[in-house]
Amino acid sequence: MTGQLTDAGPEPAVEPGRRNRLTVAGRPVTVETGFLTLVVLALAVAALTSDAFLTQTNLTNLLKQMVTTGLLAFGMLVVILTGGIDLSVGSVVAFAGIVTAGLVSGLPLPLAMAVGIASGIAFGLVNGILVARFELAPFVVTLAALTTIRGLAFVYSEVPIAPEHPDFFWLGSAMLGPIPLTTVIMALVFLAGGLFLSRTPAGRSIIAIGGNAETVRLAGINVRRHVVLAYAISGACAGLAGVILASRVGIAQPSVGVAFELDAIAACVIGGASLAGGRGTARGTLGGVLILVLINNLLNLYDVQSFWQQVLKGVVIVVVIGVQRASRPRA
Amino acid sequence: MTVAAGSPRAGNVLELRGVRKEFGGVPVLHGVDLVGRPGEVVAVVGANGAGKSTLIKILAGALPMSGGEMWLDGARVEPRSPHDAHDLGIRTVYQELTLVPELTVTENLLLGNFPRRRTGLIDWPAAHAKAGRLLAEIGFGAVHPRAIAGRLTVARQQMVEIAKALVSEPRVLVLDEPSAVLAGTDLDSLFGLIRRLRDRGVLVIYVSHRLAEVLDLATSIVVIKDGRVVTTTEPARTSEDELIRLMAGRRLERIYPARRTGFGEPRLRVTGLSRPGEFTDVSFTVRAGEIVGMFGLVGSGRSELARCVFGAEPASTGEVRVGTESGSDTEQSGRTGATTFRSPTQAITAGLALVTEDRKRTGLVPELTVRDNIGLTTLYSTTRAGLLDVPRHRRAVDDLIARLDIRPAHCATMPVVRLSGGNQQKAVLAKWLLAGPRVLILDEPTRGVDMATRMSIYQMVDDLARDGLAVLLISSDLTEVLGATDRVLVMREGRITADLDAEHTTEDEVLGYSIGRAG
Numbered sequence: 001m002t003g004q005l006t007d008a009g010p011e012p013a014v015e016p017g018r019r020n021r022l023t024v025a026g027r028p029v030t031v032e033t034g035f036l037t038l039v040v041l042a043l044a045v046a047a048l049t050s051d052a053f054l055t056q057t058n059l060t061n062l063l064k065q066m067v068t069t070g071l072l073a074f075g076m077l078v079v080i081l082t083g084g085i086d087l088s089v090g091s092v093v094a095f096a097g098i099v100t101a102g103l104v105s106g107l108p109l110p111l112a113m114a115v116g117i118a119s120g121i122a123f124g125l126v127n128g129i130l131v132a133r134f135e136l137a138p139f140v141v142t143l144a145a146l147t148t149i150r151g152l153a154f155v156y157s158e159v160p161i162a163p164e165h166p167d168f169f170w171l172g173s174a175m176l177g178p179i180p181l182t183t184v185i186m187a188l189v190f191l192a193g194g195l196f197l198s199r200t201p202a203g204r205s206i207i208a209i210g211g212n213a214e215t216v217r218l219a220g221i222n223v224r225r226h227v228v229l230a231y232a233i234s235g236a237c238a239g240l241a242g243v244i245l246a247s248r249v250g251i252a253q254p255s256v257g258v259a260f261e262l263d264a265i266a267a268c269v270i271g272g273a274s275l276a277g278g279r280g281t282a283r284g285t286l287g288g289v290l291i292l293v294l295i296n297n298l299l300n301l302y303d304v305q306s307f308w309q310q311v312l313k314g315v316v317i318v319v320v321i322g323v324q325r326a327s328r329p330r331a
Numbered sequence: 332m333t334v335a336a337g338s339p340r341a342g343n344v345l346e347l348r349g350v351r352k353e354f355g356g357v358p359v360l361h362g363v364d365l366v367g368r369p370g371e372v373v374a375v376v377g378a379n380g381a382g383k384s385t386l387i388k389i390l391a392g393a394l395p396m397s398g399g400e401m402w403l404d405g406a407r408v409e410p411r412s413p414h415d416a417h418d419l420g421i422r423t424v425y426q427e428l429t430l431v432p433e434l435t436v437t438e439n440l441l442l443g444n445f446p447r448r449r450t451g452l453i454d455w456p457a458a459h460a461k462a463g464r465l466l467a468e469i470g471f472g473a474v475h476p477r478a479i480a481g482r483l484t485v486a487r488q489q490m491v492e493i494a495k496a497l498v499s500e501p502r503v504l505v506l507d508e509p510s511a512v513l514a515g516t517d518l519d520s521l522f523g524l525i526r527r528l529r530d531r532g533v534l535v536i537y538v539s540h541r542l543a544e545v546l547d548l549a550t551s552i553v554v555i556k557d558g559r560v561v562t563t564t565e566p567a568r569t570s571e572d573e574l575i576r577l578m579a580g581r582r583l584e585r586i587y588p589a590r591r592t593g594f595g596e597p598r599l600r601v602t603g604l605s606r607p608g609e610f611t612d613v614s615f616t617v618r619a620g621e622i623v624g625m626f627g628l629v630g631s632g633r634s635e636l637a638r639c640v641f642g643a644e645p646a647s648t649g650e651v652r653v654g655t656e657s658g659s660d661t662e663q664s665g666r667t668g669a670t671t672f673r674s675p676t677q678a679i680t681a682g683l684a685l686v687t688e689d690r691k692r693t694g695l696v697p698e699l700t701v702r703d704n705i706g707l708t709t710l711y712s713t714t715r716a717g718l719l720d721v722p723r724h725r726r727a728v729d730d731l732i733a734r735l736d737i738r739p740a741h742c743a744t745m746p747v748v749r750l751s752g753g754n755q756q757k758a759v760l761a762k763w764l765l766a767g768p769r770v771l772i773l774d775e776p777t778r779g780v781d782m783a784t785r786m787s788i789y790q791m792v793d794d795l796a797r798d799g800l801a802v803l804l805i806s807s808d809l810t811e812v813l814g815a816t817d818r819v820l821v822m823r824e825g826r827i828t829a830d831l832d833a834e835h836t837t838e839d840e841v842l843g844y845s846i847g848r849a850g
Contacts, residue, residue, distance in 0.1 A: 199718045201710040208707060211696035218643060218693055219707040219762065220679035278698050 035287040072264035075237030083277025084138035088145035089238040093257035096242030101252035117239035124235020128228030172248030194282035210277025350399035377555035391423035392416030422501035432481025437462035587814035588793040595619030598801035604649030610825035624816030632825040642672030682769035708766035753784030
């Protein structure tokens with residue numbers, strides 16, 4: 001196409017920005033309608049072709065499986081909105097889980113869990129301060145954190161910890177009617193998170209920072225503090241995800257969570273977030289999570305070899321993003 | 332000589348016939364005709380939104396025509412990409428810079444055409460020499476080939492940009508507001524260059540808001556209004572007043588509002604402010620209701636001074652006071668001995684506002700909506716129970732959009748980049764007015780802004796001053812500095828060299844002080 005020259009002139013004020021849109025039956029494909037179609041399609045295919053899909057066990061499983069990716073993806077979204085990235089979330093999941101499992105024998109359960117989550121926040125704060133205060137590249141900072149925190153998890157306990165505390169499993173297995181408690185927690189995180197991004201000064205500022213940090217700084221908003229906050233939120237989400245995962249599995253492993261950050265990033269991107277920052281929504285990200293989890297679940301039901309699952313997931317990500325790109329009005 | 336039916340008149344390099352352009356069914360150009368011969372300078376003038384930029388993009392191959400014909404040297408052409416247009420001999424220099432900032436001037440100029448040694452490696456000495464020659468030939472010898480493009484002043488970058496367009500010896504050179512960022516000798520070099528190109532038989536299409544310059548340089552003038560050519564005329568047969576009337580479609584009595592008298596208490600007091608390498612021992616005062624102009628050539632330290640007063644950069648010594656409030660003493664933090672604002676946040680709280688010179692980089696968040704952009708300054712002050720008070724925030728912003736007449740109507744939810752330059756500038760102004768400042772610093776507020784919007788900005792600033800606001804207006808436009816202000820401070824090489832009464836000084840005097848030829 002015409003590349004950057006198209007954006008060069010300042011003037012086309014009258015242009016309503018509707019050219020080059022992908023349309024189906026005369027209606028533009030938006031992220032929302034695209035998702036809805038995709039999710040409904042996937043569900044229909046699943047229900048029609050697999051007897052196992054619509055069973056209680058599988059649906060409950062599906063709801064539980066999405067919790068980890070979901071929590072990580074929301075935290076990731078907040079960081080991505082600032083124009084950053086958080087590669088350390090998978091390691092934080094492992095660390096928070098193993099610390100909680102380790103402490104449960106000596107501390108009351110809620111306190112042990114709080115420590116797990118707090119460790120995530122602490123790691124997030126360190127990431128955020130390195131990025132915002134010392135102006136190091138987010139990719140490098142969180143890549144370093146990825147290996148450091150993974151190492152710390154192994155330092156804490158080289159072997160998996162399986163607490164005997166009977167309540168340890170409660171969080172991961174409790175049901176609210178037909179819905180797992182953890183899924184409800186995740187839904188609440190997205191609800192509150194969506195409100196945070198759209199309705200609070202801090203959330204609006206974070207989005208604006210990803211668009212143009214210098215403009216935001218000159219508008220009197222403390223950019224550094226908001227960037228630190230974004231990483232702390234991601235850390236908190238990862239900590240919570242780690243605690244929940246350990247409780248669900250019943251055993252905390254220092255090796256858990258490898259490459260979890262990739263699913264989280266994929267969910268954000270599928271959900272319409274821009275890795276350059278400044279664009280993305282909680283709703284879209286939740287949609288991205290749903291699609292990823294559905295794909296995994298379906299391929300499992302069809303007994304597709306896990307390596308092929310990875311291949312297919314990669315293809316789906318590229319296709320979804322390609323469709324989005326085509327449907328976005330160009331500047 | 333026989334001319335085949337349908338072919339253009341002999342002698343024209345370029346001929347546009349009935350060029351139309353629509354965006355999604357909305358017509359922007361309604362059939363534009365434009366004719367240019369070798370050695371002509373065709374000026375295109377019009378208010379913002381008139382369709383000038385669209386026309387340029389069509390010439391540049393960046394946008395396809397919706398209808399009409401384009402002829403080049405007697406052959407019908409339709410450039411489908413900027414690359415096509417280059418191959419046809421049409422080169423375009425946009426207002427926005429497209430240099431690769433990390434590369435040297437040489438690399439930017441010769442990208443893809445480096446002289447090579449036999450080994451296939453780039454012959455750098457030869458490359459730099461070639462770039463130096465290219466620049467010297469066109470009278471831009473002041474630009475050093477080994478300099479990193481991004482570290483040059485905007486003016487110098489613009490010169491490199493023009494040099495780059497000339498490397499391939501185009502027959503048609505399109506310049507979009509080339510003078511907007513130039514001043515003084517740089518401006519003279521540009522005009523000299525255009526005259527030389529004219530003599531060499533290049534057709535120059537020249538878009539500018541500066542009408543005096545258009546009348547001076549152009550061989551013909553095309554006035555565009557609402558996507559139509561209103562008239563095609565020659566400098567000898569028209570005047571600045573007539574052009575303004577044609578562009579605006581009504582007679583504009585005066586560009587600048589009448590001066591106010593009787594100023595109040597000092598609102599902004601800057602004393603002995605210094606920042607090494609940028610400005611030295613700067614002192615001045617702006618009173619309530621007063622508009623103080625600050626003139627200086629690009630690189631004289633004006634913008635740096637503004638950023639420092641606003642707390643965006645630290646000072647080494649000096650003091651900044653707004654009203655009775657002074658900036659906090661940064662000595663305690665051990666950094667410097669200056670009493671200035673430590674952050675824009677502090678400055679804003681004290682009542683300062685700064686409209687920066689570069690809308691795109693420091694004034695707007697391009698992807699956000701007009702509403703979100705304007706609302707930035709009051710995000711944290713319009714809350715209820717910790718949440719943004721959306722209805723109240725929205726109402727305040729929308730009121731300003733209406734008051735400043737930011738167009739198109741209902742633009743509140745449009746991404747701000749979709750507005751025209753003038754309306755973007757209004758949005759930046761609105762953002763600062765929303766913060767309710769007591770002192771407003773405007774850095775080049777009318778750069779790349781059409782005459783009608785310019786006038787409404789002057790009027791708005793005048794209204795604000797009447798309401799008691801203190802205004803510091805930084806500008807490299809002499810006419811503006813003298814016309815729109817009460818007092819003019821002249822800055823040269825980081826120092827204030829004169830403090831003149833705007834009503835009684837002359838352009839010559841101000842310019843004299845700015846280049847060190849006082850008197």
